Amino acid sequence: MLPWPIPVWVAAKTQTALLRVLSAGPIPKHVAFVMDGNRRYARMHHQEVQQGHAEGYVALRRVLEICMRLGVQCVSVYSFSIENFKRSPKEVQALMDLAEEKLLELSEHGDLLEEYGVRLNVIGKKDLLPERVLVAVQKAEQLTRNNNRAILNLCMPYTSRDEMATAVQSAVQHALEKDDDDLEITEKDIDENLMTSLAGSPPLDILVRTSGVKRLSDFLLWQCSENTQIQFSSAYWPDFGLWDLLPILLDYQRKAWSEAQ
Amino acid sequence: MSWLTYAALYFIHALYTAYRSLLSYRSYFNNPPQVLNVPRKKLPKHLALLIIPDEELSAESCREAMVQNVELLTSWCKDAGIERLTVYDREGILNDSAIEIQDRLRTSEDSSNSSAESEPEYPLTPPLSDVSESRTLTPEIIPPPLQLHTIHIPSRPRAKRHTRNVVKRRKPAETEKSPEAKSIALHLICRATGKPALARVAQHFLQVQRQSKASVHILDSIDDVGVCLEGERGLSPPDLMIVHDMASSRRQRPLELHGFPPWQMRLTEFRQTKPAPRFCAEGGKHATALLDEAEFVCALDEFSCAEMRLGK
Numbered sequence: 001m002l003p004w005p006i007p008v009w010v011a012a013k014t015q016t017a018l019l020r021v022l023s024a025g026p027i028p029k030h031v032a033f034v035m036d037g038n039r040r041y042a043r044m045h046h047q048e049v050q051q052g053h054a055e056g057y058v059a060l061r062r063v064l065e066i067c068m069r070l071g072v073q074c075v076s077v078y079s080f081s082i083e084n085f086k087r088s089p090k091e092v093q094a095l096m097d098l099a100e101e102k103l104l105e106l107s108e109h110g111d112l113l114e115e116y117g118v119r120l121n122v123i124g125k126k127d128l129l130p131e132r133v134l135v136a137v138q139k140a141e142q143l144t145r146n147n148n149r150a151i152l153n154l155c156m157p158y159t160s161r162d163e164m165a166t167a168v169q170s171a172v173q174h175a176l177e178k179d180d181d182d183l184e185i186t187e188k189d190i191d192e193n194l195m196t197s198l199a200g201s202p203p204l205d206i207l208v209r210t211s212g213v214k215r216l217s218d219f220l221l222w223q224c225s226e227n228t229q230i231q232f233s234s235a236y237w238p239d240f241g242l243w244d245l246l247p248i249l250l251d252y253q254r255k256a257w258s259e260a261q
Numbered sequence: 262m263s264w265l266t267y268a269a270l271y272f273i274h275a276l277y278t279a280y281r282s283l284l285s286y287r288s289y290f291n292n293p294p295q296v297l298n299v300p301r302k303k304l305p306k307h308l309a310l311l312i313i314p315d316e317e318l319s320a321e322s323c324r325e326a327m328v329q330n331v332e333l334l335t336s337w338c339k340d341a342g343i344e345r346l347t348v349y350d351r352e353g354i355l356n357d358s359a360i361e362i363q364d365r366l367r368t369s370e371d372s373s374n375s376s377a378e379s380e381p382e383y384p385l386t387p388p389l390s391d392v393s394e395s396r397t398l399t400p401e402i403i404p405p406p407l408q409l410h411t412i413h414i415p416s417r418p419r420a421k422r423h424t425r426n427v428v429k430r431r432k433p434a435e436t437e438k439s440p441e442a443k444s445i446a447l448h449l450i451c452r453a454t455g456k457p458a459l460a461r462v463a464q465h466f467l468q469v470q471r472q473s474k475a476s477v478h479i480l481d482s483i484d485d486v487g488v489c490l491e492g493e494r495g496l497s498p499p500d501l502m503i504v505h506d507m508a509s510s511r512r513q514r515p516l517e518l519h520g521f522p523p524w525q526m527r528l529t530e531f532r533q534t535k536p537a538p539r540f541c542a543e544g545g546k547h548a549t550a551l552l553d554e555a556e557f558v559c560a561l562d563e564f565s566c567a568e569m570r571l572g573k
Contacts, residue, residue: 164523171467
């Protein structure tokens with residue numbers, strides 16, 4: 001976010017022009033976001049925590065639209081960690097209410113996902129979700145299942161270790177079913193059984209964590225451990241926008257050009 | 262896309278390059294001197310160093326610089342009181358130099374404690390090949406060992422005054438040991454300790470399942486995988502990782518992890534070493550390839566301020 005107010009139409013025109021210019025260079029296929037800082041943003045603005053999460057949803061829509069306009073094929077976001085169930089029941093309830101409401105809003109006819117042809121995948125240990133949220137997940141995924149221009153992975157409730165362990169279990173199960181004693185499980189088998197791979201996601205190019213924290217916090221550990229640029233932005237997630245994403249995209253383009261030489 | 266669009270893009274990149282260079286100069290000169298041996302609110306129990314070699318150096322110079330980095334970091338960690346250190350390089354150059362590293366650490370330890378009488382012991386632990394009992398898994402489910410070399414560097418007492426007609430004891434008394442001296446475990450790892458290790462764990466559970474022919478799944482949870490990768494035969498997660506690209510010019514680039522074991526990075530704090538401005542590159546590429554103590558101290562200072570919410 002810029003520190004000074006500018007007329008909305010000027011901001012919109014500038015953004016359009018900038019996106020057009022950036023699209024002339026290499027664009028990452030898959031970008032992931034750890035949407036961190038909603039609560040600190042709320043405290044800073046003397047708001048309730050729930051309001052911070054609501055502002056975080058607005059930021060998600062904003063960043064998702066930017067990515068779609070740039071031509072990013074896949075966006076993954078860390079919406080809710082399995083560890084977040086440790087938060088106060090009031091906050092967890094508010095987050096589940098927000099998820100239930102916004103999942104359907106995003107997937108509705110005419111909304112963002114339909115506009116850009118985005119298929120929604122909810123990735124994680126979904127059996128931990130309340131029934132009403134699970135129903136919303138299933139409905140949202142169903143509404144967008146025929147969209148084929150891009151993918152949005154909402155990781156909730158998710159941890160990377162759970163994903164890796166599940167991939168190991170699946171790989172073992174598949175190998176047992178093949179009933180071939182000489183069959184060996186390889187890295188490729190683990191990779192193919194990850195939830196992001198099963199959802200059709202390309203390899204991860206960029207992982208962004210907001211709010212200044214320099215940790216991965218159990219998000220996409222396997223996917224980001226090689227050939228992924230990891231960027232730590234000091235902006236809180238509700239404030240994150242094109243100007244924060246700009247240096248991240250420029251860094252990616254520099255890497256892509258140097259690899260092409 | 263028109264030529265004007267491409268020109269605008271290259272102009273933006275030129276501005277960005279200039280901006281980054283300015284930031285790196287400002288950061289270099291604004292870096293106040295740091296002190297290693299001060300009390301900190303929080304210290305990492307386990308520190309990792311991810312070294313990215315500089316291909317422009319000759320293979321031997323690069324290897325030598327990497328070994329020197331290990332020596333430097335081991336010394337600083339001992340002074341700071343960090344008990345576990347892991348050094349990673351993707352290709353396993355340091356693994357291949359494990360014996361030399363052990364010898365050099367012993368030599369530098371001997372020279373700083375020249376009056377110590379007992380021979381220092383630095384058992385070099387190659388990748389485990391024998392079975393050891395796991396505390397939490399049943400005997401038939403013994404996890405495969407991770408590929409890592411471990412060097413244990415015990416604490417040594419500082420030099421004492423010699424007096425005549427005193428029986429010289431082989432081991433010094435407990436009360437005479439320096440309270441600050443701590444032993445350190447040094448692990449040398451490479452890419453094989455990461456993703457391939459997880460595949461080997463899966464292969465291991467497949468074999469166990471085949472042999473047991475049980476209908477109940479042997480592999481039930483994250484903990485089963487975690488015990489294999491982090492347990493007694495594994496690698497514990499580092500609290501802090503310093504990522505050091507030996508090519509100074511590349512340190513402006515975003516962080517990348519070059520295949521570091523993914524399972525162990527769950528809650529690791531990251532810090533990259535900063536580029537030195539070109540006019541400060543005294544001693545050439547070899548000198549700038551070495552770690553700077555001030556950077557190490559900055560990493561400790563940042564870590565001590567980091568807030569860990571653990572999902573809450």
